[in-house]
Amino acid sequence: MRFKVLGPLEVTTAADARTVTPRAAKVRVVLSTLLVRPNEVVSVDGLIDELWSEQPPRTAMTTLQVYISQLRKLLQDVQPDLGRDALLTRAPGYLLRVDPGQLDLAVFEDLHRQGREALAEGDHATAADLQRQALALWRGPLLSDTPHGSLLKSMSVRLTEARLAALEQRVRAELQLGRHQEVLGELQALTTELPLHEDFHAHLMVALYRTGRQADALRTFGELRRTLVRELAIEPGRRLQQLHSRILTGDPSLLEPAAQRQQRLTADRQPPAASADPARTTPLKPARFPSGDPLFTGRRNQLEQLTRWLRDRPGGCVQVTGPAGMGKTALAVSAAHRVAELFPDGRVLVGLRDETGHPLPGERVLHAVLRALGAVGQQPRSVAALRDTVHRLTEGRRLLLVLDDAVDADQLNPLLPLPAGCTALVTCRPVLPGFDGPVLPLEELSSADARELLLTSYSRRPAPYPGIDASSENGSGDRLGNAGHNGYADEGHDATGEPETTPGESDARDVWDRLADQCGRFPGALRVVAQHLAFHPHHSPADIATRLSAAESRPATLRALDEEYGRSLYAAYAAAPEDVRQAARLLSLLPSGPFTTTAAAVALGVPEENAPLSVQSLVTAGLVVSSPDGTAHRFPELQRLTAGEALGEEQPALVRAALTRLSGAAADQAETAQHAARVEGLHPLDWFARRRQDLVALVDQVHDAGLWAQTVRLADAMTAFLEALAAWDVWGHTHSLALDAAGRLTDEAARARLLRSLGDLAWQRQRPDEARELYEQVLASPDAVSTERSRALAGLADVHLGEGAGTVAAGLVTPTLLRTPGDIRGCFEAHRVLGLHTLADEGPSAAESHFRECLALAGTLGDRRLETYARRWLGRLRDGAVHPGWTEVRPGVWRGRREPRVQAGAGAGVRSPRRSQGSSPRRELPSLR
Numbered sequence: 001m002r003f004k005v006l007g008p009l010e011v012t013t014a015a016d017a018r019t020v021t022p023r024a025a026k027v028r029v030v031l032s033t034l035l036v037r038p039n040e041v042v043s044v045d046g047l048i049d050e051l052w053s054e055q056p057p058r059t060a061m062t063t064l065q066v067y068i069s070q071l072r073k074l075l076q077d078v079q080p081d082l083g084r085d086a087l088l089t090r091a092p093g094y095l096l097r098v099d100p101g102q103l104d105l106a107v108f109e110d111l112h113r114q115g116r117e118a119l120a121e122g123d124h125a126t127a128a129d130l131q132r133q134a135l136a137l138w139r140g141p142l143l144s145d146t147p148h149g150s151l152l153k154s155m156s157v158r159l160t161e162a163r164l165a166a167l168e169q170r171v172r173a174e175l176q177l178g179r180h181q182e183v184l185g186e187l188q189a190l191t192t193e194l195p196l197h198e199d200f201h202a203h204l205m206v207a208l209y210r211t212g213r214q215a216d217a218l219r220t221f222g223e224l225r226r227t228l229v230r231e232l233a234i235e236p237g238r239r240l241q242q243l244h245s246r247i248l249t250g251d252p253s254l255l256e257p258a259a260q261r262q263q264r265l266t267a268d269r270q271p272p273a274a275s276a277d278p279a280r281t282t283p284l285k286p287a288r289f290p291s292g293d294p295l296f297t298g299r300r301n302q303l304e305q306l307t308r309w310l311r312d313r314p315g316g317c318v319q320v321t322g323p324a325g326m327g328k329t330a331l332a333v334s335a336a337h338r339v340a341e342l343f344p345d346g347r348v349l350v351g352l353r354d355e356t357g358h359p360l361p362g363e364r365v366l367h368a369v370l371r372a373l374g375a376v377g378q379q380p381r382s383v384a385a386l387r388d389t390v391h392r393l394t395e396g397r398r399l400l401l402v403l404d405d406a407v408d409a410d411q412l413n414p415l416l417p418l419p420a421g422c423t424a425l426v427t428c429r430p431v432l433p434g435f436d437g438p439v440l441p442l443e444e445l446s447s448a449d450a451r452e453l454l455l456t457s458y459s460r461r462p463a464p465y466p467g468i469d470a471s472s473e474n475g476s477g478d479r480l481g482n483a484g485h486n487g488y489a490d491e492g493h494d495a496t497g498e499p500e501t502t503p504g505e506s507d508a509r510d511v512w513d514r515l516a517d518q519c520g521r522f523p524g525a526l527r528v529v530a531q532h533l534a535f536h537p538h539h540s541p542a543d544i545a546t547r548l549s550a551a552e553s554r555p556a557t558l559r560a561l562d563e564e565y566g567r568s569l570y571a572a573y574a575a576a577p578e579d580v581r582q583a584a585r586l587l588s589l590l591p592s593g594p595f596t597t598t599a600a601a602v603a604l605g606v607p608e609e610n611a612p613l614s615v616q617s618l619v620t621a622g623l624v625v626s627s628p629d630g631t632a633h634r635f636p637e638l639q640r641l642t643a644g645e646a647l648g649e650e651q652p653a654l655v656r657a658a659l660t661r662l663s664g665a666a667a668d669q670a671e672t673a674q675h676a677a678r679v680e681g682l683h684p685l686d687w688f689a690r691r692r693q694d695l696v697a698l699v700d701q702v703h704d705a706g707l708w709a710q711t712v713r714l715a716d717a718m719t720a721f722l723e724a725l726a727a728w729d730v731w732g733h734t735h736s737l738a739l740d741a742a743g744r745l746t747d748e749a750a751r752a753r754l755l756r757s758l759g760d761l762a763w764q765r766q767r768p769d770e771a772r773e774l775y776e777q778v779l780a781s782p783d784a785v786s787t788e789r790s791r792a793l794a795g796l797a798d799v800h801l802g803e804g805a806g807t808v809a810a811g812l813v814t815p816t817l818l819r820t821p822g823d824i825r826g827c828f829e830a831h832r833v834l835g836l837h838t839l840a841d842e843g844p845s846a847a848e849s850h851f852r853e854c855l856a857l858a859g860t861l862g863d864r865r866l867e868t869y870a871r872r873w874l875g876r877l878r879d880g881a882v883h884p885g886w887t888e889v890r891p892g893v894w895r896g897r898r899e900p901r902v903q904a905g906a907g908a909g910v911r912s913p914r915r916s917q918g919s920s921p922r923r924e925l926p927s928l929r
Helices: 025-035 044-052 060-078 104-120 124-136 150-176 180-193 198-210 214-232 238-248 258-268 300-312 328-338 362-372 383-394 447-459 470-475 511-518 523-535 541-547 551-561 563-575 578-587 597-604 608-620 637-649 652-673 684-704 708-725 728-745 748-764 768-780 786-802 806-819 824-841 844-861 864-879
Strands: 002-004 010-012 041-043 087-090 093-096 316-321 347-351 400-406 423-428 439-441 886-890 893-896
Touching: 002 104, 025 044, 025 060, 025 093, 025 150, 041 044, 044 060, 044 093, 044 150, 060 087, 104 124, 104 150, 124 150, 150 180, 150 198, 180 198, 198 214, 198 238, 214 238, 238 523, 238 563, 300 316, 300 328, 300 439, 316 328, 328 347, 328 400, 328 423, 347 362, 362 383, 362 400, 447 511, 447 523, 511 523, 511 541, 523 541, 523 551, 523 563, 551 563, 551 637, 563 637, 578 597, 578 608, 578 637, 578 652, 597 608, 597 652, 652 684, 652 708, 684 708, 684 728, 708 728, 708 748, 728 748, 748 768, 748 786, 768 786, 786 806, 786 824, 786 886, 806 824, 824 844, 824 864, 824 886, 844 864, 864 886
Parallel strands: 316 423, 316 439, 347 400, 400 423
Antiparallel strands: 002 010, 041 093, 087 093, 886 893
């Protein structure tokens, strides 16, 4: 018995091909549903749904049993010996036993699978024949004469896609065999029928190009692009864009199909007819080595080093390692071209992944190497025989094998080591253990090289439509973000001496540098951005820089620009064991840039002596790069962000614990730095300026994680530095978060401290009303410690001094001296305010006693900044060197000074006078010893 579903349902007898297809529509539905899921149980509910959808009759179960009985009778009548047992009752439904050879659907799927495998192995003739046989089974749409319910509809969609895939693969194989003239008309019909199918358009472009119709090939791309933009508002995919570029530049390698090239190489040396040894029946000349990447940029030192190794170490194995998208293949190909004369028997490039991106197993690697070397005919089946064949073929020759994108040592163990004289140049993400030879790790491009690659890739963009110059689209160079062709605007300045900028537009002078940094200076990411800009003329570099500005969503944005690159970026993380992935997720909480094993131990929550082992597992997985001496490690930025993107997979408790450890360590270091002369070899202020961005990000992280106590402590530890550096925006941001955290903790003492600090900030920013409100909130808090109350009073007094109300200011701080003599800092602030008031009201001699008290109190506090401030005032009062029109109100903070004995007319602005007028020296930190 034979069953056909690829078209109208047809059931025929095996002996005389007599048609016995059921006539009743409902019976055909039941049989069809069982046939599209042969040898599987189809539930009763599924069959009822297929027959009557959402409105089955009350007798549905009984009626279905009648249909099943009719089918059993039909099967038994046609095939008495087996028919009765073909349709079985199996809970929760029925199962139809069908031999795969009896069902055209099963035969199609088997032929399609074999054809796909043959295509992957490079056997294009077999692939084309198998797919042709598979397609010949189709007589029309699936079960075209049978009503479709939900199951048959879904199967119809799936099998229609499978048929298109078989058709596409058959055409691809035909093109590889050089049959472009034969498939040209068919492809033109297919692209008309399927106007959005990119693969068929790509095949049509190749066929047209090979028949000498380059303009028609470019026109085909333009028509597809217009259709995609009009219908879906998208651009053609990356591979089609690259094909368009190759046709536009007249790439000669597109003209020769793979099978023809293989035949040509075979003809160069005809093997002896009597020999059955593949090694002896293979041409000496290997496949054509790819030309160098015209966009290869930078890497001068690495290229020189790799070239030296290949020249000085003939034979053996050299590895080029680094994360996905680091340009390993481009570097290896460039080096191979430099040493071509050392390998007279040839250079070959062997990709170690299949068309779907999965790594080839060791056996298929050997097959791939034999094909690349020009082997034809039947190849051995066993791994040992394949290895022997490769070694006999390469023995005594000088060959360079570039083995691209190796995954692990197991993949290459069947192949390596090669015979003497043959060299393997391996590109891989982690270092592959077990292979003797040097290793060249690749890191990010320099800033200059990254910008050059961006601009070079962008300047070589193809025209968006054939015959249209992309640089003149819209009549200008706006696609460069108002930057001109070199990516930089004229360095004009306005009347104030500040660079001119366009509202809402990034400064074009540095937009390319920002893009390079946002891409982590990864060559792959840089090319993705440049290519996207080239094919999207309505997007400017500033637009893409804005989309990439949020670090946490940057990997997702790059995936949106190029899905293939996004997958490769994620591949190294996804391939690592779970414990390594967890370590990567936790280490992504560290700031960008180098980190030590001490920092890693804090993030991972392991003893410091165990941290090197954990970091090494990340290095082995290709996620982290170590310095040559192993003392510093670095997470390449895009890899760090990719791991950070996966933090949502981590247990929240582990993330919170890691942030608690990291914020505690950062607060410890900041608190210690306030009392140190040098921190990591730097002045404490320089150290903090370097760490500021990372510390602010950490405050954001701990606040987002709901770690309220840690938020308050870390912000407190930063206060002295922020005040000394006048980092107003950061000060306001971090302390506002900390104030929110203190409120959630119901820690009124901390809340008062932070309100006072924000009051100081408002006062420095010349916002007297805001400062007055904040200070008064501190004074209204019953839990504010005396020091904070005293400093809030002094701050309120400063507000009144600025408004010319010196008497009011003096009245506010005098009780501090009388009631809380033990509050040393409060007494200092009181004498400071009284000194300033007395200077304005009575003159320098009357103010001197207050500043002498300030000096003594600062010495008691051990606060060098306050002590220096008091000494400066005493020197000015003694020498008469008071700056005309200016008063240093607080350490390092200057305000317009009122004339003596005048209560109104405070100056406007927080400024330092010019150094030529004797401005204050560099700001000091409180308690900086």
